[in-house]
Amino acid sequence: MSVTFAQGFSAAGVNAGISANTEKSDLAMVVNYGPSDAAAGVFTSNRFCAAPVQWSRKALMNGRIKAVVLNSGGANACTGQAGFEQSETTAVKAAHSLNVDVNDIAVCSTGLIGELLPIENVLRGVDAALLALNDDEQAGLDAAMAIMTTDTKPKTARLQGRGYRVGGMVKGSGMIAPQLATMLCVVTTDAVVDSEQLQKVLELAVNKSFNRIDVDGCMSTNDTVLLLASGASGVTPDDDEFTELIVRACSDLARQIVGDGEGSSHDIKITVSGAENEKAALACARAVAGSNLLKCAISGNDPNWGRIVSSLGTVPSHVADFDPCEVTVDINSVRVCAHGGAGIDRSEVNMDERQVDIDIDLNRGNAGSTVWTNDLTHEYVHINADYES
Amino acid sequence: MSVTFAQGFSAAGVNAGISANTEKSDLAMVVNYGPSDAAAGVFTSNRFCAAPVQWSRKALMNGRIKAVVLNSGGANACTGQAGFEQSETTAVKAAHSLNVDVNDIAVCSTGLIGELLPIENVLRGVDAALLALNDDEQAGLDAAMAIMTTDTKPKTARLQGRGYRVGGMVKGSGMIAPQLATMLCVVTTDAVVDSEQLQKVLELAVNKSFNRIDVDGCMSTNDTVLLLASGASGVTPDDDEFTELIVRACSDLARQIVGDGEGSSHDIKITVSGAENEKAALACARAVAGSNLLKCAISGNDPNWGRIVSSLGTVPSHVADFDPCEVTVDINSVRVCAHGGAGIDRSEVNMDERQVDIDIDLNRGNAGSTVWTNDLTHEYVHINADYES
Numbered sequence: 001m002s003v004t005f006a007q008g009f010s011a012a013g014v015n016a017g018i019s020a021n022t023e024k025s026d027l028a029m030v031v032n033y034g035p036s037d038a039a040a041g042v043f044t045s046n047r048f049c050a051a052p053v054q055w056s057r058k059a060l061m062n063g064r065i066k067a068v069v070l071n072s073g074g075a076n077a078c079t080g081q082a083g084f085e086q087s088e089t090t091a092v093k094a095a096h097s098l099n100v101d102v103n104d105i106a107v108c109s110t111g112l113i114g115e116l117l118p119i120e121n122v123l124r125g126v127d128a129a130l131l132a133l134n135d136d137e138q139a140g141l142d143a144a145m146a147i148m149t150t151d152t153k154p155k156t157a158r159l160q161g162r163g164y165r166v167g168g169m170v171k172g173s174g175m176i177a178p179q180l181a182t183m184l185c186v187v188t189t190d191a192v193v194d195s196e197q198l199q200k201v202l203e204l205a206v207n208k209s210f211n212r213i214d215v216d217g218c219m220s221t222n223d224t225v226l227l228l229a230s231g232a233s234g235v236t237p238d239d240d241e242f243t244e245l246i247v248r249a250c251s252d253l254a255r256q257i258v259g260d261g262e263g264s265s266h267d268i269k270i271t272v273s274g275a276e277n278e279k280a281a282l283a284c285a286r287a288v289a290g291s292n293l294l295k296c297a298i299s300g301n302d303p304n305w306g307r308i309v310s311s312l313g314t315v316p317s318h319v320a321d322f323d324p325c326e327v328t329v330d331i332n333s334v335r336v337c338a339h340g341g342a343g344i345d346r347s348e349v350n351m352d353e354r355q356v357d358i359d360i361d362l363n364r365g366n367a368g369s370t371v372w373t374n375d376l377t378h379e380y381v382h383i384n385a386d387y388e389s
Numbered sequence: 390m391s392v393t394f395a396q397g398f399s400a401a402g403v404n405a406g407i408s409a410n411t412e413k414s415d416l417a418m419v420v421n422y423g424p425s426d427a428a429a430g431v432f433t434s435n436r437f438c439a440a441p442v443q444w445s446r447k448a449l450m451n452g453r454i455k456a457v458v459l460n461s462g463g464a465n466a467c468t469g470q471a472g473f474e475q476s477e478t479t480a481v482k483a484a485h486s487l488n489v490d491v492n493d494i495a496v497c498s499t500g501l502i503g504e505l506l507p508i509e510n511v512l513r514g515v516d517a518a519l520l521a522l523n524d525d526e527q528a529g530l531d532a533a534m535a536i537m538t539t540d541t542k543p544k545t546a547r548l549q550g551r552g553y554r555v556g557g558m559v560k561g562s563g564m565i566a567p568q569l570a571t572m573l574c575v576v577t578t579d580a581v582v583d584s585e586q587l588q589k590v591l592e593l594a595v596n597k598s599f600n601r602i603d604v605d606g607c608m609s610t611n612d613t614v615l616l617l618a619s620g621a622s623g624v625t626p627d628d629d630e631f632t633e634l635i636v637r638a639c640s641d642l643a644r645q646i647v648g649d650g651e652g653s654s655h656d657i658k659i660t661v662s663g664a665e666n667e668k669a670a671l672a673c674a675r676a677v678a679g680s681n682l683l684k685c686a687i688s689g690n691d692p693n694w695g696r697i698v699s700s701l702g703t704v705p706s707h708v709a710d711f712d713p714c715e716v717t718v719d720i721n722s723v724r725v726c727a728h729g730g731a732g733i734d735r736s737e738v739n740m741d742e743r744q745v746d747i748d749i750d751l752n753r754g755n756a757g758s759t760v761w762t763n764d765l766t767h768e769y770v771h772i773n774a775d776y777e778s
Binding site: 046048078079080083112115221293297299300306307310313314315324325339340341342376377378380381382385 | 434435436437438464466467468469472501502503504610681682685686688689691694695696698699701702703704706713714726728729730731765766767769770771772773774
């Protein structure tokens with residue numbers, strides 16, 4: 001159902017001739033018919049942020065979004081003033097057709113960095129998308145498919161609150177080092193929530209979801225997560241329930257990105273417990289998630305705990321206090337490392353499942369954190385060595 | 390010539406039956422016959438440092454090393470008290486045979502983490518190495534070969550000072566994320582230098598060499614660099630010249646590690662200039678060197694500057710101040726990115742050579758720094774997915 005699961009939203013996905021793959025749909029629209037148009041957004045912290053990010057960040061300053069235009073086939077990043085004008089022109093076109101203010105239109109792009117978009121195709125695509133807009137399941141799916149790049153499947157979410165709904169879609173491709181036009185996400189709800197509250201909830205949800213499938217906290221030039229509320233249900237939700245639903249929607253979508261990570265054969269869930277505080281746990285989990293050596297071992301079905309502790313050992317003690325001699329590591333519930341040394345023989349670990357659970361106990365405190373990553377495969381190298389050619 | 394190029398040193402490399410590869414020599418010794426036995430060392434900062442590192446760090450506290458025993462085939466890391474006793478037993482054996490103090494023996498190990506060494510084989514290997522000790526070229530080469538793991542060739546250095554010599558050997562395998570038993574290095578000189586001066590020079594040299602071929606500043610559990618001075622030339626060197634020679638020896642050896650990086654097809658030299666200070670330049674160079682996406686692109690002969698600037702954009706502005714719109718990127722002398730946007734078409738870049746030069750100008754100040762790395766290839770994944778099996 002994607003973004004159209006929430007009432008008040010229509011969507012479309014069309015082939016606008018933007019992508020080098022002429023068979024692929026490459027332009028999506030999501031329109032909020034209200035009655036409310038409250039919105040929130042979280043954008044990449046990359047200093048080379050793309051033109052559509054610059055545009056959308058500015059547009060969102062009024063706390064309203066009536067429609068989002070998203071394209072694959074080009075990131076429109078590092079394209080200077082001409083690139084910004086392309087995003088603006090796209091917004092003007094959509095605003096004019098929908099008879100709304102230009103600052104109520106968000107624009108998202110994903111694809112190669114450094115090249116301008118074929119803007120005439122984009123504008124024709126907006127026309128086509130407007131004609132195709134629909135609030136049914138297929139339209140939501142069409143939109144989710146149009147934003148895919150190296151994704152192998154569309155990624156959508158639907159959650160039911162008490163009297164209101166949450167829908168969502170995301171595209172996410174390279175996950176091992178998500179620094180390139182990695183992620184675009186639109187989450188919709190028909191709950192009645194103002195933009196200030198939406199922003200608070202979205203930031204919390206992103207921090208607990210998309211920022212936990214990231215190797216090093218680095219976002220791409222184009223990463224954008226939008227949360228739109230139509231208010232069409234007429235229901236003002238319970239704060240805690242609403243927050244939980246948005247966190248779940250984002251976590252669900254984030255989990256789907258990991259499950260579709262470029263070329264990956266294993267999803268790796270790294271949970272650090274027994275830390276002094278959550279920040280320390282997160283730093284340890286990220287250090288382990290960032291190890292190419294571990295990722296390669298996992299792709300070879302090798303539960304190589306030495307590569308886990310050697311990554312853990314690179315976290316400075318002022319960031320995470322622990323005694324190496326007290327650390328335990330379980331892989332798929334087998335304690336392969338106890339007291340910082342060899343535990344049960346690693347041959348006991350079953351690596352047949354796609355998901356690999358790595359549980360690290362620092363035995364120092366009561367805080368924990370979980371980070372998801374993928375293994376590193378031949379296919380990842382193939383995809384990323386040949387993305388251009 | 391390796392470590393035996395400097396007068397006063399003998400070396401050997403023998404097959405002690407430590408490595409799973411029964412064809413391979415796996416134990417090396419370097420003995421300093423003096424008259425001086427001044428020494429310095431730099432060790433991994435990994436909190437899970439290996440038993441031989443703990444031993445050698447302790448042994449070096451007196452500023453003297455008479456002999457070094459090095460083995461491949463096992464890291465003796467995360468092996469607890471039993472592992473430490475193995476390193477100590479090895480040192481005792483060598484000390485007894487050479488009739489020196491046990492604290493004058495350094496021990497280095499490299500290989501898999503988490504398993505004890507076949508200690509009887511190690512001790513028999515020490516006997517065999519003592520018998521094989523020689524000060525000729527072949528003996529130096531034998532030692533350099535015995536410490537190899539996934540290295541495809543021995544790595545040695547020889548430099549001539551005014552009246553004295555510097556020799557060296559190193560083993561280094563996985564370079565993309567050198568967190569696993571990556572590097573052992575012994576540099577020898579027949580100059581007359583005390584241990585305090587040696588330590589000062591070695592720290593500076595390591596910082597300018599081995600720490601610049603590193604993706605993330607993380608060292609393995611076993612990384613060890615030793616500098617031994619026999620004083621056999623009778624020459625007290627000029628401070629500046631000696632420092633320069635040791636820096637060159639370490640840089641030469643570090644460069645050889647990059648050239649033999651696991652599965653790599655390109656050596657990548659990343660130079661950042663125009664920074665406010667060296668620290669900022671180094672942070673930027675390391676951010677670029679750490680990008681799997683860039684490494685994959687380079688392995689596909691794609692001069693993908695978008696992946697360079699998107700990595701650069703992840704460096705916080707309080708770490709490196711620059712304006713993205715002022716940044717230029719040259720790949721193999723072609724300015725593919727100017728003013729933060731597209732420059733000369735990337736198709737103009739010749740990627741035929743093994744070395745790829747990436748020159749980034751932040752256009753903010755006058756400081757610079759260089760980091761070396763490798764590309765990321767199918768072969769890297771293969772080596773590291775199947776290292777165990």
